Amino acid sequence: MEIRNVRIGNRQLEIENALSSGTLQEFENLQRLNVRLAVAKHRYEIKIGRRTLPELGDEIHSWLPHRARRVAVISNQKVFSLYGGQTLKSLRAAQYVVSHWLMGDGEQHKTLATVQKALLFLSETGLERTDAVVALGGGVIGDLAGFAAATYLRGIPFFQVPTTLIAQIDSSVGGKTGVNLPHGKNLVGAFHQPCGVLIDTETLTTLAGRDLVSGWCESIKQGAVGNRTLFKQTRDYLKTIKSNPDALVSPALEKLIRSQCAFKAAIVTGDERETTERTDHLSRRVLNFGHTVGHALESITKYRRFRHGEAVGYGMLVAGQMSKDLGLLATSELELLRATVRLAGSLPAASDLDEGAIMRSILRDKKSVDGRIKWVLLERIGRARIVDGREITPRLLRGSITDGLKKNF
Ligand SMILES: NC(=O)c1ccc[n+]([C@@H]2O[C@H](COP(=O)([O-])OP(=O)(O)OC[C@H]3O[C@@H](n4cnc5c(N)ncnc54)[C@H](O)[C@@H]3O)[C@@H](O)[C@H]2O)c1
Numbered sequence: 001m002e003i004r005n006v007r008i009g010n011r012q013l014e015i016e017n018a019l020s021s022g023t024l025q026e027f028e029n030l031q032r033l034n035v036r037l038a039v040a041k042h043r044y045e046i047k048i049g050r051r052t053l054p055e056l057g058d059e060i061h062s063w064l065p066h067r068a069r070r071v072a073v074i075s076n077q078k079v080f081s082l083y084g085g086q087t088l089k090s091l092r093a094a095q096y097v098v099s100h101w102l103m104g105d106g107e108q109h110k111t112l113a114t115v116q117k118a119l120l121f122l123s124e125t126g127l128e129r130t131d132a133v134v135a136l137g138g139g140v141i142g143d144l145a146g147f148a149a150a151t152y153l154r155g156i157p158f159f160q161v162p163t164t165l166i167a168q169i170d171s172s173v174g175g176k177t178g179v180n181l182p183h184g185k186n187l188v189g190a191f192h193q194p195c196g197v198l199i200d201t202e203t204l205t206t207l208a209g210r211d212l213v214s215g216w217c218e219s220i221k222q223g224a225v226g227n228r229t230l231f232k233q234t235r236d237y238l239k240t241i242k243s244n245p246d247a248l249v250s251p252a253l254e255k256l257i258r259s260q261c262a263f264k265a266a267i268v269t270g271d272e273r274e275t276t277e278r279t280d281h282l283s284r285r286v287l288n289f290g291h292t293v294g295h296a297l298e299s300i301t302k303y304r305r306f307r308h309g310e311a312v313g314y315g316m317l318v319a320g321q322m323s324k325d326l327g328l329l330a331t332s333e334l335e336l337l338r339a340t341v342r343l344a345g346s347l348p349a350a351s352d353l354d355e356g357a358i359m360r361s362i363l364r365d366k367k368s369v370d371g372r373i374k375w376v377l378l379e380r381i382g383r384a385r386i387v388d389g390r391e392i393t394p395r396l397l398r399g400s401i402t403d404g405l406k407k408n409f
């Protein structure tokens, strides 16, 4: 049993009890990860396990440096009907005065108008500076509730309970919170680090298939830009569940999520605020691999055809093709990337989309600096290279889009 990540104290005692009472299995799957942010002088823990939700109240108690009295849960109807009961019960058992508020479901609700409603709720429920917000849901809830917590009384503690794969491996780590404007996604926001993240892998069993595919694409992305071992771990896991979909929730999943979170945390702790000048292979910018084309695909289809991660899946294939066409990436590496994206599941068709429209949309991408795009490409699986947009001819881009969006990639 791995006790390296387990806190000493009551918890250790519980594990020893479990050893003798035969419930060891429950604890074997537990993964803990400590994230330390040098610049923000902040540290928090990510706890990953199966059926951890009932422990939320106790965790918040141990994570908060002071004793909060009230906890306000922000969620949506779909997630709350599945996991709200357990969440409230656990918080009440830890003696918190609990209230909850449900926002609409979906990206279209990630707006300033919803933030205003969330802030009114926090105020009406009497939340004080030492109290806390819990975000229970996917990335939309995490981003919005995190932003409300960042701005209410100029910032109060908040906890993430991510329930989608994207939220568990990506959005709950890093401290980016925010909402969309009519002109584009995530244009308003704040860096606000959580005081703790509790991941219950069991929640993934109720997630729609496409949301899983979307999360797998983001997982592949993190391996592709950062770490060959992580890429292989993700690929091996995808192969296992392809042959046995019932094996979705397993100790291997907990380990994989831990590795994914560790990678994301390593990148963001090295570059907490996404420095625009940085173009090295460890800058936060590398997390945008597949996103330049991905955002364009989402935008020209008015966010109706693709889940975010599905669009990123295609975006990675296009960026991989560009890397190969520029002579940066070996053909065998591109094939490995393609085969792994295929393992994530099927993506909606994209070969009918107009390349010209995609190229125009790319030029409007907000990630461009001084009007120039910085492309995140690959030197090999596990190592990214940032390439200035001037090095990419329109012809090369058009060809890569055509190849990357082919049917049956
Ligand atoms: N802050 C960051 O660093 C960061 C990183 C990546 C993505 N994001 C943001 O995250 C958002 C996308 O996140 P998402 O993919 O989780 O979308 P989402 O929050 O819309 O969730 C997808 C769908 O799954 C439902 N759902 C959530 N948990 C469920 C569960 N356990 N069982 C059944 N249904 C469940 C939701 O209600 C929703 O309908 C985007 O807004 C994106 O900008 C932020």
Ligand SMILES: [Zn+2]
Binding pocket: 218, 291, 308, 312
């Ligand atoms: Zn993304």
